[in-house]
Amino acid sequence: MADSVKVQGWCPTAWRPMQAQDGWIVRIRPHCASISAAQWRILSGLALSHAHPQLELTRLGNVQLRGVEDAQLTALRSGLIDAGLVPANVDADLAPAVHCSPFYQVRDRTHELADLLSAAVAQHLSPRALQQQGMTALPSKFGLLVDDPAQSLRGISADLRLWVQPDQAGLGYALSLGDSSKRYGYTSAAEAIDAALQVAIWFARQRMSAAGAAPTRLHQLLKTQQPELSVLKTAPQYAAAPGAEAFARPVKPGLHGHDWVIGAPLGRIDAPAMQQLAGCLPAKTEIRVTPWRSLLLPGSELEAAPLSTAHWMTDAADARNRVSACTGSPGCTQALIPAQTLALQLAPHTREGTEMHISGCPKLCALPGDATAVVFASTGNTGQLLLNAGPPGRLASPTIQIPCEALPSEPAGIQKLIHELSI
Numbered sequence: 001m002a003d004s005v006k007v008q009g010w011c012p013t014a015w016r017p018m019q020a021q022d023g024w025i026v027r028i029r030p031h032c033a034s035i036s037a038a039q040w041r042i043l044s045g046l047a048l049s050h051a052h053p054q055l056e057l058t059r060l061g062n063v064q065l066r067g068v069e070d071a072q073l074t075a076l077r078s079g080l081i082d083a084g085l086v087p088a089n090v091d092a093d094l095a096p097a098v099h100c101s102p103f104y105q106v107r108d109r110t111h112e113l114a115d116l117l118s119a120a121v122a123q124h125l126s127p128r129a130l131q132q133q134g135m136t137a138l139p140s141k142f143g144l145l146v147d148d149p150a151q152s153l154r155g156i157s158a159d160l161r162l163w164v165q166p167d168q169a170g171l172g173y174a175l176s177l178g179d180s181s182k183r184y185g186y187t188s189a190a191e192a193i194d195a196a197l198q199v200a201i202w203f204a205r206q207r208m209s210a211a212g213a214a215p216t217r218l219h220q221l222l223k224t225q226q227p228e229l230s231v232l233k234t235a236p237q238y239a240a241a242p243g244a245e246a247f248a249r250p251v252k253p254g255l256h257g258h259d260w261v262i263g264a265p266l267g268r269i270d271a272p273a274m275q276q277l278a279g280c281l282p283a284k285t286e287i288r289v290t291p292w293r294s295l296l297l298p299g300s301e302l303e304a305a306p307l308s309t310a311h312w313m314t315d316a317a318d319a320r321n322r323v324s325a326c327t328g329s330p331g332c333t334q335a336l337i338p339a340q341t342l343a344l345q346l347a348p349h350t351r352e353g354t355e356m357h358i359s360g361c362p363k364l365c366a367l368p369g370d371a372t373a374v375v376f377a378s379t380g381n382t383g384q385l386l387l388n389a390g391p392p393g394r395l396a397s398p399t400i401q402i403p404c405e406a407l408p409s410e411p412a413g414i415q416k417l418i419h420e421l422s423i
């Protein structure tokens with residue numbers, strides 16, 4: 001292969017957007033995973049006027065706008081701040097992300113925990129707060145997560161994970177560090193949050209003196225050092241129940257209790273379709289963002305809303321659930337193929353249980369952690385355009401390589417690719 005495979009890593013925000021080939025990426029981190037119908041209407045309008053006409057759902061439950069030009073950045077950010085979607089304070093926006101399960105009731109203990117943690121993180125872990133204690137800002141990838149009592153987000157990566165555990169007498173709040181199965185129990189949300197903050201500050205301090213490249217994730221540092229903190233030493237510790245650490249399956253589109261989970265094909269919401277949906281709902285209706293590239297809505301509200309299958313997935317069996325893709329062409333100037341078009345072509349041929357990612361070049365932007373097969377385009381040594389495919393861990397020597405022209409609109413070519421990948 002003439003090109004080399006490179007996985008990128010960088011987390012943009014609204015105040016610190018990321019430059020991509022097709023313009024700036026501006027990311028919104030919904031507070032407690034919640035955005036009201038009124039805010040979605042504004043967000044869709046901003047996408048139509050200042051960015052590509054799409055809203056991208058990320059694997060951590062964020063929403064991002066893409067293709068923003070230099071001249072549009074300030075006006076876009078102002079619109080987001082006015083809508084209450086982004087902090088007016090740059091320091092709060094650059095504080096570590098606090099992700100939250102969408103499965104909670106308003107003002108229940110999970111909601112209160114996430115709300116309190118978000119405020120505490122903005123106050124104590126922002127770049128300025130750390131700088132005042134002689135530390136550099138935490139890496140942009142460092143993040144905290146509040147899970148629901150069922151731990152629906154077990155499969156989602158986080159540096160510090162907190163959740164409510166109703167069945168632990170007297171220890172109603174739990175904390176775990178990195179990917180460790182060890183849990184610390186606390187009697188109150190305040191205690192659990194204080195412990196999480198102390199671990200984050202320990203990480204911020206220790207990474208500055210770590211040998212070699214500073215670790216960007218807590219689990220990397222925990223391989224060589226353990227925090228000697230009294231908030232951990234004095235807390236009751238216990239291991240996860242057998243089987244409890246199993247990878248939680250993504251929640252698929254469909255009715256879940258009284259709520260609907262609706263998916264967006266390839267995690268991209270058509271801005272006019274979102275405007276139409278949000279326009280049919282009362283302004284205060286919460287439309288929560290899930291980490292599975294979908295939205296959670298109250299079932300009672302959705303009955304009146306139009307959901308075109310071109311833009312939304314309401315069926316867990318929808319084959320488009322099985323594929324993801326990077327921007328590809330024409331949106332990305334580095335793209336060798338229209339990755340999204342190819343992903344939608346391959347979807348009906350992809351077996352249940354497979355998570356296939358299509359990439360327009362070997363950079364593999366936004367490769368999902370749960371992908372089981374990857375197809376990416378590259379330029380061969382002779383200049384020929386190739387489609388490479390294989391499992392994500394072995395892309396340096398792909399399982400198969402076929403000329404690009406042999407595939408895209410050809411059912412036989414697609415069948416061959418799927419067959420040889422055994423997916």
Ligand code: SF4
Pocket residue numbers: 021326327328329332333334335336339359360361362363364365
């Ligand atoms: S084609 Fe895809 S993987 Fe390559 S740079 Fe563009 S968005 Fe990233």
